[in-house]
Amino acid sequence: MLPGTKVTEPGVVAPVIPAGFYAPLTAEALLSPEHRELRLRQVWDNNPMPRDVYDRMCLAPLSRLLLNTQNVPATREGRWSRAGGFGDLTVLYTTYAVRLARGYMFPPDATPEDQAAQAAVWHTVIFWSALFYHLPLLAHLEGELLSGRGWQPGISVPDEPFRFRFRKTAPQGTEAQQLAALTAGTLLPDGATAWLVTAPGALQNLAGALWHQHPGMALIRDVLQEAARQTESPLNTCAVTAPVTAEASADIRPADPVVTGSTDSVMAVTEVQPAEEVKTESVQTETEGGGESAGASEVPSAQQELTVQTAPVVTADDEAVSASPADQDTAMLLSLFSADESETAERDNGDVVMLADEEEAQDLTDGPDEGDSSPGSIHESPYLVESDASVNQSVSGEYRATEVNPLTGDDPDLKGETFLDWLKAGLNSGEISFNQKGDKIHIVAGLVFLPVPGIFFDYLKAVQLPGDKRPIVQSSFERLCINKRRDDQRFYFARIAEEPGNCARYKTVKGYLVKGRSLMHESKLKDSPYLFIS
Numbered sequence: 431m432l433p434g435t436k437v438t439e440p441g442v443v444a445p446v447i448p449a450g451f452y453a454p455l456t457a458e459a460l461l462s463p464e465h466r467e468l469r470l471r472q473v474w475d476n477n478p479m480p481r482d483v484y485d486r487m488c489l490a491p492l493s494r495l496l497l498n499t500q501n502v503p504a505t506r507e508g509r510w511s512r513a514g515g516f517g518d519l520t521v522l523y524t525t526y527a528v529r530l531a532r533g534y535m536f537p538p539d540a541t542p543e544d545q546a547a548q549a550a551v552w553h554t555v556i557f558w559s560a561l562f563y564h565l566p567l568l569a570h571l572e573g574e575l576l577s578g579r580g581w582q583p584g585i586s587v588p589d590e591p592f593r594f595r596f597r598k599t600a601p602q603g604t605e606a607q608q609l610a611a612l613t614a615g616t617l618l619p620d621g622a623t624a625w626l627v628t629a630p631g632a633l634q635n636l637a638g639a640l641w642h643q644h645p646g647m648a649l650i651r652d653v654l655q656e657a658a659r660q661t662e663s664p665l666n667t668c669a670v671t672a673p674v675t676a677e678a679s680a681d682i683r684p685a686d687p688v689v690t691g692s693t694d695s696v697m698a699v700t701e702v703q704p705a706e707e708v709k710t711e712s713v714q715t716e717t718e719g720g721g722e723s724a725g726a727s728e729v730p731s732a733q734q735e736l737t738v739q740t741a742p743v744v745t746a747d748d749e750a751v752s753a754s755p756a757d758q759d760t761a762m763l764l765s766l767f768s769a770d771e772s773e774t775a776e777r778d779n780g781d782v783v784m785l786a787d788e789e790e791a792q793d794l795t796d797g798p799d800e801g802d803s804s805p806g807s808i809h810e811s812p813y814l815v816e817s818d819a820s821v822n823q824s825v826s827g828e829y830r831a832t833e834v835n836p837l838t839g840d841d842p843d844l845k846g847e848t849f850l851d852w853l854k855a856g857l858n859s860g861e862i863s864f865n866q867k868g869d870k871i872h873i874v875a876g877l878v879f880l881p882v883p884g885i886f887f888d889y890l891k892a893v894q895l896p897g898d899k900r901p902i903v904q905s906s907f908e909r910l911c912i913n914k915r916r917d918d919q920r921f922y923f924a925r926i927a928e929e930p931g932n933c934a935r936y937k938t939v940k941g942y943l944v945k946g947r948s949l950m951h952e953s954k955l956k957d958s959p960y961l962f963i964s
Contacts, residue, residue: 495584803859846908
């Protein structure tokens with residue numbers, strides 16, 4: 431159990447909490463809401479570290495930060511002004527940043543051997559940079575314990591009932607950054623800095639991220655900035671030192687020890703009790719300082735009644751996040767994909783490389799060949815895996831005669847829709863394997879990577895048609911316009927590693943990126959440990 435957590439002894443009646451104060455929550459209670467558990471599973475799935483290292487370097491600092499901030503909001507008004515808004519913002523933002531970074535190898539200019547050796551260190555740099563990204567927002571808050579002692583959210587775990595409010599005066603100059611740096615220092619595990627110096631540049635990048643959200647490495651900056659955009663980070667719309675014109679406080683009178691859930695227009699309080707014993711009662715709130723706060727739509731007035739329930743409330747924002755993670759992850763991933771023809775020709779270790787349509791126009795007319803067999807696609811290195819020879823072969827075996835539709839003149843099996851139906855059925859039934867060693871299809875950030883032209887040869891073999899029909903099927907599929915494009919470029923390069931999480935040995939492939947939810951059930955959309963966007 432982390433320091434600062436409390437557990438009520440069996441049979442001991444919890445003390446009554448005065449009006450306007452909150453009961454301190456345990457780490458388990460703060461990590462247990464379903465939307466937070468989901469995001470933490472995604473962080474774990476996208477990390478290259480053993481479980482014990484991950485728990486010490488990542489989970490422990492996150493748990494401590496949630497304990498230190500409890501149920502405070504991130505902002506006075508807006509999406510993240512609800513109770514627990516700071517914790518929700520931090521968890522979601524960290525997850526987005528980690529998932530975005532998962533497709534890259536750090537540092538980008540290092541050799542594959544060094545990238546593999548330093549993977550855990552750089553993953554942790556990105557995790558901590560994201561975890562501490564919004565700490566300056568806490569400088570707008572001040573708290574008080576029941577005993578009258580002061581409490582600064584983010585610095586320590588409250589050991590008794592507490593309350594908080596926004597400061598009358600905004601932080602001046604670099605006060606917010608100074609407090610954020612101090613807070614981050616208390617959250618870093620023992621030996622963290624000594625570990626970071628084992629990778630050149632890692633400590634300096636983290637220092638830049640902690641001081642002004644500006645690490646030295648451009649790729650890390652891009653990841654953090656895109657994650658901030660997708661999570662609607664308040665740091666994108668206002669400075670942390672912007673004037674605060676009104677004072678607001680959120681005081682809730684709980685009947686029992688409580689777990690604060692997410693809310694939108696009102697604050698919800700969750701009572702710790704068996705799920706079947708659902709009780710509701712009116713809970714009043716008070717606003718200190720007299721008058722209505724600037725965030726009146728987010729902070730309840732003294733006359734509002736709050737519902738006490740047995741599970742955290744999921745707001746419209748949370749529903750949007752949980753209902754369409756693939757959409758948001760798609761936007762995040764694609765927004766970082768950029769390349770031009772010169773980059774394609776010159777870079778072996780680029781961030782993300784795509785082929786222009788003009789370069790690949792012949793791909794629809796050539797015979798069967800694998801996309802990664804073109805010059806420059808596979809890196810000449812003793813550490814690389816050879817291209818899959820099976821893909822370079824034509825579809826063999828007995829072919830059936832094509833069945834031409836007398837009305838359209840087309841064979842239905844040559845249509846993109848039929849190919850798509852075959853692909854969906856195979857992925858959902860398990861007939862087509864994915865995300866495993868040797869598989870052609872892999873998933874990253876809610877997107878399904880379909881290698882070309884190999885996936886079309888597999889289809890033609892399944893429907894017993896000759897391989898020379900591949901350009902027809904592929905062209906028909908593209909006319910469906912379901913594959914992701916950027917700047918009229920339709921193909922993406924990726925690395926398929928020989929071992930999970932280790933890009934020292936890999937083959938380079940090209941293919942389409944398709945929204946995963948259009949092909950398979952959302953529960954199957956797990957990130958592949960073998961796929962890296964090169």
